[in-house]
Amino acid sequence: MSQALPVTWVRVTDVERITPATARIGFTADELPGLLEDRPDQQLKLCLPRAGQTVPRLPEPEPEPDADDPYGMRWYEAFLAIPEAERPWMRSFTVRSYDRRRNVMTVDFVLHGDGGPASRWGAAARAGDVLGMVGPSSLYARPLPAARRMLLAGDETALPAIATVLEALPAGTAAVVFAEVAEAEEERELPSAAGGSEVRWVHRDRGGSLVAAVREAGPELDGVDAAWVAGESSAVRALRRHLVEERRLPRAAVEFSGYWRRALTQDDAPTEEDLAWAAERAADAP
């Protein structure tokens, strides 16, 4: 049975700068559909106002589940039907936490500069601001690969997802995290539920890179039997190649996602390389 993808208004409750370049933004709504307190890596799309708008224009929600629309994509047709000048900027994010008692979800925004509408909005966000939200939905939930020792690797954009995965690790699964950040001030607590995690921070201002750190890693990767990798697309692809071809992890044991593309926005069309990797990712899906 198909599910309609929820499209809702969300209102900012509070804003906290958890690091110099990360704003943790709390959102509430009359109803926050599709959210679960304990599911890791819940992804959603936020709709941001265009210049001159105080609130974004939203696509109409899908009225009912529709058997002819198994992935709940009707909302996207409605989104594209909004004239371009009024169509909201839409960007992907991760639910960092959801407090059912307060009915507040938090999202961590990486403030990478004024060049992106989401980063610009996040830097100026204030309580009372209103955005649109599409999702999250269990339709797009991907199960974590089963593992005894899991590698989690990513940059700042992946840290919210990595944190929720660590919090949800089952007993008996250890984790090793490789996290690339701009500088030491961008580090944050990454506790794991199962207790057995190690975190290796990689600092760009000291010349570090995620790809080099994982490639050069020694015994800390011994026994790793699954990996979850996200962040800048070319780094994710290089890491996936390294893990499969050199460290001999089964392809299906490496979950990977390009979260952003250097010099391209989320509105830009997929490149041929993006499409080839999307097809490979679909083919590897369990």
Ligand SMILES: Cc1cc2nc3c(=O)[nH]c(=O)nc-3n(C[C@H](O)[C@H](O)[C@H](O)COP(=O)(O)OP(=O)(O)OC[C@H]3O[C@@H](n4cnc5c(N)ncnc54)[C@H](O)[C@@H]3O)c2cc1C
């Ligand atoms: C499933 C998923 C979950 C995600 N979760 C999060 C999350 O929880 N928090 C979060 O902050 N991001 C997250 N991202 C990444 C976020 O969607 C992108 O970084 C997005 O491009 C930000 O939009 P923007 O409007 O700021 O920039 P865009 O308009 O998309 O891009 C403008 C320019 O900024 C550059 N750029 C974009 N992102 C970055 C960056 N991080 N660092 C440096 N330059 C950048 C682009 O290359 C481009 O040149 C997620 C992405 C996906 C696909």
